Amino acid sequence: MKTFLLPTHDLSSVDATISQSERPGHPVKILILYGSLREGSYSKKLALESAEILRSFGAQVRIFDPQGLPIYQSDLDENEKVQELRQLALWSEGMLWCSPELHGNMSGLFKNQIDWIPLSIEAVRPTQGRTLAVMQVNGGSQSFNAVNNMRILGRWMRMFTIPNQSSIPKVHSQFEEGGRLKESAYKDRVVDVLEELYRMTILLRPHVELLTDRYSENKARYEVDTATLSCCA
């Protein structure tokens, strides 16, 4: 009799699908950003649900609370919340961005958080080479405006945005009273996205230096070094 192997759908077994040689020496570090301060916010609920799922895979997860983060203006660089956000970005190996769609775009609160993360802090780049997954919640029918624009933002921040993404329509009908995401094809998609983020972070992280090494930057550095040497010789 032919025996069939059932595909696994146990969240904690995702880690076991990574081969021993590819497994990192520490739990993968994922930072989650969400885009609403509203009490009962669905994008925050989705962020919390995602954190649970990522932890069940074996990831280390931090969620930034945007309450108290000022509107971007460069002379507030020393602000405590700004420093906290930048430290979390530096700590992370991958990120999940989760915004509501407002007027066909990511929320201003969401964009403001990214505006506070510079491309480089001296020689260190807090987002370059990190993996990124994007999700959005919609009050209306399913659309992809916020995730599409977050992809553009991810490119700008020099991140590796994974192909899969999630967009939850009529989001008010998708959560239980207690705040958990209801079982549905939308929830399955959320798990798919997080599984891909988790695996891609593990696979790309050891190669991040190679993947972020740039010809133009090396050339510019070479030119500065040669000019310094010739002026001081």
Ligand SMILES: Cc1cc2nc3c(=O)[nH]c(=O)nc-3n(C[C@H](O)[C@H](O)[C@H](O)COP(=O)(O)O)c2cc1C
């Ligand atoms: C000003 C405003 C604009 C909105 N624009 C859209 C929109 O373009 N598309 C959509 O699907 N929902 C839209 N919504 C609905 C929100 O996406 C929905 O209420 C969502 O749950 C808000 O996010 P939150 O629950 O995280 O606060 C809009 C809501 C507001 C208040």
